Amino acid sequence: MSNAVSALQAKTYAGFAEIEEAGLRGMITLRGDLSSTKVKNAATGAASVDFPGMGECNCVDEKGVAWMSPDELLVMTPYADAQPAAEKIAKTLAKTHALVANVSDARxxxxxxxxxxxxxxxxxxxxxxxxxxxxxxxxxxxxxxxxxxxxxxxxxxxxxxxxxxxxxxxxxxxxxxxxxxxxxxxxx
Amino acid sequence: MLILTCPYCGVEADETELQAGGEAHIKRETVGSSDEDFEDYLFARQNPKGIHFERWRHVYGCGKWFHVARCTNTLEVFGTYSAQTTEPPQDIRDKISGKRPGWSWGIFS
Known part of the structure; x- marks a missing residue:
């Protein structure tokens, strides 16, 4: 497999605030009915955090869930876990109206x-x-x-x-x- | 600067975060319409100095379309509401009536 690298490879800058490119991060776009327990559980199960309210993000270290819009979530995981996590969510939601995409390399x-x-x-x-x-x-x-x-x-x-x-x-x-x-x- | 509250994500977004979508509540003329009605549907738009109903899209945020009732003259915003409707909701109409008695816009008043 190719060696995945982030866009700026952890470039930093020290101004009056410190800027750092954080490196690779696993990100999964999950769209569906956010009031559905199945969708909620699929997201929180992959990230092991509580489900966020409107306009909120819950995260611990590299894992987290962010509320993107009334029908979209961003599930964050360590980079290596993103593909298996996306596959697992897709499998869980196979019979639910939902979209799951691993967008880690687009961010x-x-x-x-x-x-x-x-x-x-x-x-x-x-x-x-x-x-x-x-x-x-x-x-x-x-x-x-x-x-x-x-x-x-x-x-x-x-x-x-x-x-x-x-x-x-x-x-x-x-x-x-x-x-x-x-x-x-x-x-x- | 126009600041609108997105009814879908509750964010107070200024106009640089939004995309204007033109006049709201346009009824689509389709198969069976007369040429005049179809021409109106395609080209005729209101351009009022005063109360106006518009469509906006929260393009840099949640990406949803929504409706806005505002005054083009004073930039006063009477309210924003869901896109899943064919007419302004009663609470928005009442709010406009309270501030601008006797208003009318298209078929609404």
Whole structure:
């Protein structure tokens, strides 16, 4: 089998917040009726976390489930587990109206760390990121400058961000530029 | 800046996160329609200064289409509602009536 590598191979940048490409991550798109217990169990079974509410993401280490839309979930696993997990979910939901796709190789993941991480995202996305409006656990699909992206907070100082792999270089450059030392806004 | 709340994911999205889909509640004219009705369906659109009903898509978010009732003059948003309807829901109509008594738009008032 070919040697899978992530788009930027764990490239990092230290500005007023730390930017790091997180490497490979297993991601499975699961579309279906999210009120169905079968669909819920299939997702939580693969990621071993609680089912997220609307606009939320539950994750522990590399495993997690994110609420993408009223009929779509993103199930995250370690990279090597994604294909078997997707096959297992597809088998469980064989008789249910659902779509399961392993999209791991179509995505890139970034970490933005530091007390000012919030500011880096706020410069790039049309989202209210004040600490009382965007909290750990919330999940937001939006755009980052000109490309689609989604992010959530691991904890008060760590953002995790996903985008399409084809724009990983663009997103890394954006984040680095927004985190340039001396460009702090101090809004939060 | 127009800020609309997506009725599907509850996100307050500004217009750069959305895609405009034009006039709402257009009835499709199809087999059996007269040429005039079909022409209207294809080309005739309202362009009001005031209350307007529109379709928008939360393109950078959940990807869903939804409806918006707003004022094109003041940018006041009266509300957003599901796309799975052929007419504005009563609560939205009441809200508009409260603020702009006597309004009308197409066949709705």
């Amino acid at each position: 890139a993941v970034f970490f933005i760390r530091g007390p000012n991480a919030r500011e880096v995202i706020a410069k790039l996305a049309p989202v209210d990121l004040s600490p009382d409006r965007f909290k750990p656990g919330q999940f937001r699909r939006t755009r980052l400058a000109q490309v689609p992206a989604a992010f959530w907070m691991r904890d008060a100082e760590t953002f995790e961000l996903i985008c399409f792999r084809s724009v990983a270089g663009y997103v890394f450059d954006l984040l680095c530029n927004a985190a340039q030392p001396g460009s702090e806004v101090g809004a939060f």
